[in-house]
Amino acid sequence: MLPYKDILVSEIDAGVVTIRLNRPDARNALRNRLLQEISGVLEQIARDDSVNAVVITGGEQVFAAGADIKEMAALDFIGVMSDPRPGYWRRIAQFPKPLIAAVNGFALGGGCELVMHADIVIAGDNAQFGQPEINLGIIPGAGGTQRLLRTVGKSMAMQMVLSGEFINAEQARTFGLVSEVTLPEMSYSRALALAKVIAEKPPVAVRLAKECLLNSYETTLDTGLKLERKAFTLLAATEDRNEGISAFMEKRRPIFKGQ
Ligand code: HXC
Numbered sequence: 512m513l514p515y516k517d518i519l520v521s522e523i524d525a526g527v528v529t530i531r532l533n534r535p536d537a538r539n540a541l542r543n544r545l546l547q548e549i550s551g552v553l554e555q556i557a558r559d560d561s562v563n564a565v566v567i568t569g570g571e572q573v574f575a576a577g578a579d580i581k582e583m584a585a586l587d588f589i590g591v592m593s594d595p596r597p598g599y600w601r602r603i604a605q606f607p608k609p610l611i612a613a614v615n616g617f618a619l620g621g622g623c624e625l626v627m628h629a630d631i632v633i634a635g636d637n638a639q640f641g642q643p644e645i646n647l648g649i650i651p652g653a654g655g656t657q658r659l660l661r662t663v664g665k666s667m668a669m670q671m672v673l674s675g676e677f678i679n680a681e682q683a684r685t686f687g688l689v690s691e692v693t694l695p696e697m698s699y700s701r702a703l704a705l706a707k708v709i710a711e712k713p714p715v716a717v718r719l720a721k722e723c724l725l726n727s728y729e730t731t732l733d734t735g736l737k738l739e740r741k742a743f744t745l746l747a748a749t750e751d752r753n754e755g756i757s758a759f760m761e762k763r764r765p766i767f768k769g770q
Contacts, residue, residue: 517542518552529703530552532568538573540576540579541621549599560769562608564710565610565611566613567611569622576619577621577623597653608718609630611632611702614633618638619639619677621651624651624654625653627688632688634684634692635694638679638698639678639680640678641675645674658728659671719745723742755767
């Protein structure tokens with residue numbers, strides 16, 4: 512992998528790569544460069560058949576403090592209009608493989624929105640999630656008004672976005688923003704273990720399952736069910752499907768090849 516400045520990218524380990532946000536002095540504030548690096552490495556990983564899942568994580572006390580407010584301060588109306596940031600976010604959202612976030616400490620503003628770009632979220636019990644943009648006279652700009660509402664429901668999304676108040680890890684779990692809460696020192700290892708489990712599954716089925724689940728954000732139930740059926744049918748043409756079924760019948764472990 513290329514050298515990066517704002518992120519650390521691990522070697523491939525059992526089909527899993529870890530991306531660690533690495534601007535501790537700025538509390539992992541998501542400046543343009545950092546977002547560009549995340550979207551760039553994800554695009555690279557999307558094309559790499561030896562990687563089947565990605566873990567994204569931050570620091571022990573801060574996952575990410577949101578957009579880089581100092582960078583944002585320099586942008587006027589025209590600057591915001593021509594900001595490359597939405598393109599980076601779109602590319603992160605389009606990453607086709609499982610993305611698992613391990614979150615300790617603050618995940619605020621764009622940091623909380625980055626968490627919502629992950630498919631599965633494991634939180635340390637010191638995690639805090641918030642959309643404090645309202646305190647800056649702005650609103651969430653990377654999906655916070657949309658994904659948060661779809662994730663935690665109207666009342667809690669309104670509460671978080673309008674008041675800027677944070678919720679803790681346990682509340683986030685109750686409201687479906689995270690799937691598991693661990694001790695802070697365990698969140699990364701749990702996310703990595705989960706990523707490794709998923710990385711062993713048949714990759715085409717994993718990819719189509721992710722696509723179908725995300726489709727539920729964007730379509731009616733009827734259209735979503737049709738897309739699910741098409742994906743289900745498509746999988747009947749894969750070798751991994753035959754291997755999975757044969758292995759079950761023969762009482763052995765399947766060997767998936769991603770075909
Ligand atoms: C730029 C930031 C920053 C940010 C912290 N820093 N957050 N710089 N952008 N979002 C910088 C501080 O200026 C300071 O720099 C250094 O990091 C340490 O910050 P402290 O506040 O002293 O740290 P701490 O006491 O540990 O508090 C951590 C924190 C707090 C709770 C996360 O920093 C905080 O509330 N940050 C802002 C959170 C926020 O409002 N996020 C929303 C951003 S808007 P110096 O140079 O003084 O050492 C947003 C819009 C998204 O996300 C739109 C779509 C992309």
